Amino acid sequence: MTDLAQPVPSPAIEVQGLTKYYDGKAVVNDVSFQIPTGCVFGFLGCNGAGKSTTTKMLMGMVVPDSGSAKLLGHEVSTLDPQVRERIAYIAEGHPLYSWMSIREAIRFTKPFYKKWNQELLEQVLEHFGLPLTRKIRRLSKGQQAQVSLALAIAPQPELLILDDPTLGLDAVVRREFLESMIQIIQREGRTIMFSSHILGDVERVADRIGIMVDGRLQVDCTTEEFKQSVSKLVLEFDRPVNGSIAFPECKGVVGSRSILNQLEVIIVNLNDEHRLLAERLEPKQIETESMNLEDSFLEYTRTNRNSVPVFVDQLKSHS
Numbered sequence: 001m002t003d004l005a006q007p008v009p010s011p012a013i014e015v016q017g018l019t020k021y022y023d024g025k026a027v028v029n030d031v032s033f034q035i036p037t038g039c040v041f042g043f044l045g046c047n048g049a050g051k052s053t054t055t056k057m058l059m060g061m062v063v064p065d066s067g068s069a070k071l072l073g074h075e076v077s078t079l080d081p082q083v084r085e086r087i088a089y090i091a092e093g094h095p096l097y098s099w100m101s102i103r104e105a106i107r108f109t110k111p112f113y114k115k116w117n118q119e120l121l122e123q124v125l126e127h128f129g130l131p132l133t134r135k136i137r138r139l140s141k142g143q144q145a146q147v148s149l150a151l152a153i154a155p156q157p158e159l160l161i162l163d164d165p166t167l168g169l170d171a172v173v174r175r176e177f178l179e180s181m182i183q184i185i186q187r188e189g190r191t192i193m194f195s196s197h198i199l200g201d202v203e204r205v206a207d208r209i210g211i212m213v214d215g216r217l218q219v220d221c222t223t224e225e226f227k228q229s230v231s232k233l234v235l236e237f238d239r240p241v242n243g244s245i246a247f248p249e250c251k252g253v254v255g256s257r258s259i260l261n262q263l264e265v266i267i268v269n270l271n272d273e274h275r276l277l278a279e280r281l282e283p284k285q286i287e288t289e290s291m292n293l294e295d296s297f298l299e300y301t302r303t304n305r306n307s308v309p310v311f312v313d314q315l316k317s318h319s
């Protein structure tokens with residue numbers, strides 16, 4: 001019998017139990033995730049959460065204490081130059097030689113790659129309105145980010161890893177940069193992993209998000225799943241709550257607080273059991289509010305860090 005099943009492409013990034021200690025503290029703690037080929041993965045977390053360290057371990061710039069990672073199906077610890085050429089990395093702050101002109105930066109970078117699409121590069125620079133003769137030091141931060149992006153995509157990488165590419169850019173430039181990045185790069189099944197603090201940006205452009213909290217990957221799911229799975233139940237009583245009414249502890253409840261006559265409860269994967277528990281408290285009214293990613297993230301990271309991860313079951317049911 002002929003097997004008609006199409007081969008499933010292997011994930012662009014596979015991370016298993018990645019751990020790094022600095023000064024006796026696990027700054028990346030048993031992190032595992034997979035990024036499917038063609039996905040835009042937004043890697044979120046507060047300052048010091050462990051995003052850059054994870055990214056550097058993926059790029060082989062930091063050696064993990066335990067765990068392993070594969071890029072494009074190859075072990076990071078033994079990546080050969082042919083595989084490396086298929087991967088682009090933009091470090092935090094877009095380090096470029098400031099004394100070079102854009103043309104010189106291109107001449108400097110090009111010899112490192114066998115494949116180089118000069119036409120695409122020039123189209124991108126033209127799109128950003130950047131003349132080749134302009135010195136890097138005369139460019140704004142946003143324009144330097146654009147040059148880094150143009151240089152990173154000229155070798156037509158299958159996988160692009162960017163560490164906080166919009167750091168220090170203002171809101172308008174950030175939006176333009178990210179939208180161009182997605183338009184230009186995410187063609188032909190290319191995969192992008194980018195870290196950011198700006199949740200609104202991630203919500204707009206990422207298909208999937210990972211959230212690091214204190215070295216642990218606390219959330220790993222599609223952006224839609226995350227947005228839909230965090231809800232706020234608002235229970236309204238006819239008297240001040242003042243901490244006298246508490247929502248029972250149960251799976252999915254990640255935080256609650258009382259404000260005047262209201263008890264607000266943040267719940268992941270809201271279900272009938274939660275609604276029943278809410279009704280048993282006999283409030284005058286129960287309302288469910290959906291939350292945007294920014295609010296969800298703030299609520300989520302404010303709560304007890306040991307109570308998560310909460311998405312594991314949900315992810316299993318999706319796989």
Ligand SMILES: Nc1ncnc2c1ncn2[C@@H]1O[C@H](COP(=O)(O)OP(=O)(O)OP(=O)(O)O)[C@@H](O)[C@H]1O
Pocket residue numbers: 022023027045046047048049050051052053054
């Ligand atoms: N080389 C190092 N030596 C010692 N500690 C380090 C080193 N690199 C990072 N750290 C520590 O590891 C933790 C995680 O840092 P990391 O840069 O990975 O976080 P991040 O999420 O990228 O933060 P940010 O968003 O501020 O860049 C921090 O507490 C940081 O101080």
